[in-house]
Amino acid sequence: MEITQEMDLYQKLMILSDAAKYDVACTSSGVDRAGSGRGMGNCIAPGICHSFSTDGRCISLLKILFTNECVFDCRYCLNRSSNDILRASFTPDEVCRLTIEFYRRNYIEGLFLSSGILKNPNYTMELLYQTLYQLRSQYHFEGYIHVKAIPGASQELIEKTGFLADRMSVNLELPTAESLRRLAPHKTRKKILAPMRQVQIRRKENKEELVLYRNAPRFVPGGQSTQMIVGATPESDFQILSVAESLYRKFDLKRVFFSAFVQVNQDALLPALPGGPPLLREHRLYQADWLLRFYGFTAGELLSESRPNFNAALDPKCDWALSHLERFPVEVNQADYYTLLRVPGIGPKSARRIVQARRHGTLDFPALKKAGVVLKRAVYFITCNGRQMYPLRIEEDFILRNLLQVCERRPAETVTYRQLSLFDDGQMLGEVPEKLKLAGM
Amino acid sequence: MQGETKMVIYVCEDCVDGIFTGVYNAWASRLGHANVALRVEGPTDLELFAEYRSVETDAQKAQKVADTIRRRMGETSYEMIYRAALANAPEKADCIYRVLAVGLSRHTDSRIARHLIEGLQDTNACRIFELSRKVQNEAHRYEGFVRFREIEGGVLFSEIEAENQILPLIGEHFSDRFPNEHFLIFDHCSGDCLVHAARQQWFIWRGAGKELPEYLEDRSGFSGRGAGRESCGKDPEKARRVEESADGIRKNEEQLSSERIEKIKYPAYSAAGLPPVSEEEIQRLWRGFCGSISIRERENLNLQRQFWPLKFRKWMTEGSGQESRL
Structure with missing residues (x-):
């Protein structure tokens, strides 16, 4: 749609934040930078959530597109060129002012700037660079900036932008090259991975520079992230998780985000999802992602070719523990840190606290609870001083049954049975047999 | 002087300096750790057979206690005790005293003292750990939830x-x-x-x-x-x-x-040469942004409330609009 009249800032913000909302990354973590005292802003490594939207996601950054005009026609995207929607573009000044005014009032932790492809990748990247340059040098903004590297933009532009941003990301969009070819005809795997590799190599060089010159400018200090759409294409959880694992290993990514596919376009190539976005699947993938990054698991341990998808009823760690019962129970007062980490209900923090507290004496179950161990899960897998909390059988069926009662409720769609009651109206029995019908029942 | 068995309770001001002064006074009284207790000011149940002494906050005494904690128990322990002293819990003063009584007593090896606060088996150390975590969590939340208006x-x-x-x-x-x-x-x-x-x-x-x-x-x-x-x-x-x-x-x-x-x-x-934007307009922009950034297909108000409890929303710019939707 061609808009002739001038839009005001409010309208533009509504359109361009609405268009940016399907981007998952809203983290402001990874960088510790004190303010210089001359401008405004600092960064703290754990990140800060400033608000939460009604879908329960954190609002940490001012997440906007620079423009939602786009020459690409990706089938899953709201802003695809063939969609008839309102189009708008910010000017660099408008983005800077919004960021500064919001930041000053402590609404946000920084800026997340993405963009549709206006004219061509280089032109768009140049605009993003201009905006960041103004924000950093004219407005003296020292807060967090997450910017998208546009696939296909020149190396020089990406490098210049990287020195102004805290985190850069290129979206992988879909787990396999084949799916990408099908749903995003203008993007290729090669073009997406090229800037990712460039940022990785440049970051490594920059680290060496920083060793030599402490005050050398820092290149993408917060690392890079990416995201994949889950549920738009037929890949299995195992494939998706393996891709994530290799991205962590080969591209030094800080985060891989998963985005449950939300149907915004009607397209023959997209799956119909009558149950809404596959949120549970996304949740399981994130749980597994954490296991990869903080618990020392590998994708091959959690899933395999023969069992390619996660158990909907159990979280991946419980699932793993149940199929490796020979390793349990673990004696809390003796097991090393990494063994403790493998126990469901014990995380990095509580494992660390247990190891610290053991120096002062033996631990009992109440002390474990205080250390933050989730006993309702851990109780089946641990002993304190050789004793379990209650006499429990270490048997797969027994534990599974008990875990399902307290752990997480089974999602409604997988339940195929129901408790019979005296007053059942007969629906449970299925079709009424012909004979009974004839008998008038 | 006082009888040996009579409990002496030091009532100190509810701030870090006040509690540290209380620790100093209680220690300096030489009554024995078992015979003294610390309370912070405020409505509490009085004990019948105890003598109450009010503590006058003294910055110098507090400084001495703080320095000693840092030297003997380390910076991490000091920070934890400091945060616990800011908590809204009347028993904090006594917990701090009990932990310090062990940590700073002459016989304690400094290698042990430095890690004393990690010993979650001890009720007092555990309470300090809990309070410190609670205070730190709240402070961290407010780093995000403070909303300024011009x-x-x-x-x-x-x-x-x-x-x-x-x-x-x-x-x-x-x-x-x-x-x-x-x-x-x-x-x-x-x-x-x-x-x-x-x-x-x-x-x-x-x-x-x-x-x-x-x-x-x-x-x-x-x-x-x-x-x-x-x-x-x-x-x-x-x-x-x-x-x-x-x-x-x-x-x-x-x-x-x-x-x-x-x-x-x-x-x-x-x-x-840009015209200034008024405070109301910026608030309107922000409220609009908070609404439009949410994905309707994923709506989950319980999850939102879990991360962002209603008690925080009262003074927040976007809080009122969201509350009415619940």
Whole structure:
């Protein structure tokens, strides 16, 4: 749609934040930078959530597109060129002012700037660079900036932008090259991975520079992230998780985000999802992602070719523990840190606290609870001083049954049975047999 | 003198310096650790066969205790004890005393003392750990949930209702973030106010609740008020410097006309010749943004409430709009 009249800032913000909302990354973590005292802003490594939207996601950054005009026609995207929607573009000044005014009032932790492809990748990247340059040098903004590297933009532009941003990301969009070819005809795997590799190599060089010159400018200090759409294409959880694992290993990514596919376009190539976005699947993938990054698991341990998808009823760690019962129970007062980490209900923090507290004496179950161990899960897998909390059988069926009662409720769609009651109206029995019908029942 | 078995209870002021002075006095009394206890001021049940002594807060004694904790038990332990002392829990003073009594007693090896606070088996150490975590979590949440609004003269003003005395913990963060802004964070629960003037050290204005409304009405009255102000940095020595710089702020306030402040804050605004945006408009933009960033297909109000409990929303710009949707 061609808009002739001038839009005001409010309208533009509504359109361009609405268009940016399907981007998952809203983290402001990874960088510790004190303010210089001359401008405004600092960064703290754990990140800060400033608000939460009604879908329960954190609002940490001012997440906007620079423009939602786009020459690409990706089938899953709201802003695809063939969609008839309102189009708008910010000017660099408008983005800077919004960021500064919001930041000053402590609404946000920084800026997340993405963009549709206006004219061509280089032109768009140049605009993003201009905006960041103004924000950093004219407005003296020292807060967090997450910017998208546009696939296909020149190396020089990406490098210049990287020195102004805290985190850069290129979206992988879909787990396999084949799916990408099908749903995003203008993007290729090669073009997406090229800037990712460039940022990785440049970051490594920059680290060496920083060793030599402490005050050398820092290149993408917060690392890079990416995201994949889950549920738009037929890949299995195992494939998706393996891709994530290799991205962590080969591209030094800080985060891989998963985005449950939300149907915004009607397209023959997209799956119909009558149950809404596959949120549970996304949740399981994130749980597994954490296991990869903080618990020392590998994708091959959690899933395999023969069992390619996660158990909907159990979280991946419980699932793993149940199929490796020979390793349990673990004696809390003796097991090393990494063994403790493998126990469901014990995380990095509580494992660390247990190891610290053991120096002062033996631990009992109440002390474990205080250390933050989730006993309702851990109780089946641990002993304190050789004793379990209650006499429990270490048997797969027994534990599974008990875990399902307290752990997480089974999602409604997988339940195929129901408790019979005296007053059942007969629906449970299925079709009424012909004979009974004839008998008038 | 006192009988050996009679309990002596030291009642101290509910602030870090007050509790540390209490620790000092109780220790110096030489009554034996088993015969003394610490309480913070406030309504509590009185004990029948105990002698109550009120503790007069003494910055020097508090400093001595703080230094000793740092030297013997390490910086990490000190920070934990400091945070626990800010908690809204009447038993905190006694827990701190009990842990220090073990940690600082002459026979304790410093290698043990440094890790004493990690021993979750001990009830007192565990309580300090819990309180410290609670206070730290609340402080971290408020680093995100504080909402400033611009009032007259370009001053940023914010109100919070914090369960614990978190203002000293967030002061450093906000003054590092907004070094060139004048800002106030007023805590309705404690009645204290965090004050930061551009390019100056921040300080806590104790009992600001009584005077603040007047101050907001009449900004010129600011320079005259020195009496109700009390500094309370993390470090008592720093606090003294704050006291000194408080005088500096008053001078600074007089020097900087609001025009000059504007120029410092927005060098680019005037250069680009852009018209200023009003406070209401910015709030409207923000509320709109919070609405449009949400994905309707994923709506989950319970999840939102879990991360962002309703009690925080009262003073937040976008809070009221969201509440009505529940």
